[in-house]
Amino acid sequence: MQDARFTPRVFSGIKPSGGLTLGNYLGAIKRFVQMQGGGFETIYCVVDLHAITVWQDPKELRSATREVAAGFLASGIDPEKSILFNQSQVSQHAELAWIFNCVARLGWMNRMTQFKEKAGKNAEAQSLGLYAYPSLMAADILLYHATHVPVGEDQKQHVELTRDIAAKFNHDYKVDFFPMAEPVIEGPAMRVMNLRDGTKKMSKSGESDMERINMTDDADTIARKFQKARTDAAPLPESVEGLDGRPEARNLVEIYAALADITPAEVLARYPGAGWGTFKPALADLAVERLSPISGEMARMMADPAEIDRILARGAERARAIAQPVLSRTLDIVGMVRG
Numbered sequence: 001m002q003d004a005r006f007t008p009r010v011f012s013g014i015k016p017s018g019g020l021t022l023g024n025y026l027g028a029i030k031r032f033v034q035m036q037g038g039g040f041e042t043i044y045c046v047v048d049l050h051a052i053t054v055w056q057d058p059k060e061l062r063s064a065t066r067e068v069a070a071g072f073l074a075s076g077i078d079p080e081k082s083i084l085f086n087q088s089q090v091s092q093h094a095e096l097a098w099i100f101n102c103v104a105r106l107g108w109m110n111r112m113t114q115f116k117e118k119a120g121k122n123a124e125a126q127s128l129g130l131y132a133y134p135s136l137m138a139a140d141i142l143l144y145h146a147t148h149v150p151v152g153e154d155q156k157q158h159v160e161l162t163r164d165i166a167a168k169f170n171h172d173y174k175v176d177f178f179p180m181a182e183p184v185i186e187g188p189a190m191r192v193m194n195l196r197d198g199t200k201k202m203s204k205s206g207e208s209d210m211e212r213i214n215m216t217d218d219a220d221t222i223a224r225k226f227q228k229a230r231t232d233a234a235p236l237p238e239s240v241e242g243l244d245g246r247p248e249a250r251n252l253v254e255i256y257a258a259l260a261d262i263t264p265a266e267v268l269a270r271y272p273g274a275g276w277g278t279f280k281p282a283l284a285d286l287a288v289e290r291l292s293p294i295s296g297e298m299a300r301m302m303a304d305p306a307e308i309d310r311i312l313a314r315g316a317e318r319a320r321a322i323a324q325p326v327l328s329r330t331l332d333i334v335g336m337v338r339g
Contacts, residue, residue: 008040013087013140022213022215022291032150033077048087048088092324100136143322144322149181163181196229198246227280238272243264259286259287
């Protein structure tokens, strides 16, 4: 149960590395829009400091940052109802992250599965930032005393680490300052999978563009990608249980469910026993209907980067107004001398 002393506040972000995909939209942005104006103060961030934990071409990083912001705005994030900014414009994130680097334990970081997955066999060659970025993620959340964090299942461990850091800070300094943020994991297609391998998450960095639906894809490209999406030979089952052991089939059904705002069971009720020759075109038509207005608005906004930059700068100003008092109080608690 949420502590009544803290304002109900949502924080979440998307990393600008590569373009936005359908996975970003269904797994994150669509839910961000739904939470806007729903009894929470909503703060959304393009987490460009997280992006540079691996090498980024500066020109491409600027473009990707603006594209993510355009995706937020085109999908329905209202910069008057929500705070939208890019992380590097609010230096308090990095300042609080250093404090948390000194609170978090090495053993906690060693248990972070995402670092192991990203580093692979070359862990020794990875940046310190990639290793420590869960501490920065904790700072992102706790800098705003966020109470709810909409994340995918793969990020739940990082929210749990955030809670551990908050608890240890409160315990060590004998305060009750940072809240216990709650991960919000709900809805169909919260983890959209690869169109060529249903056991892997849809990724911006996959080897083939056919693995993913980009938010900038045109109607013909979307239709072609769904038509060529990997499936098995069996038709759609009549119940959700029939999707067990069929990752590609489950993925396409869950994508349809999320786009149509219905449950996977309702999708199967619409297409009981349907073959892929029937279902894939229907899914493509639905995706084009839902995504074309967004991609069109993104293209319009990307043609005017100054307007995107203005919105992000204004959002950063509003974010700093919340963040600085939290950081200042944190520094006082820790014992830093300040003028």
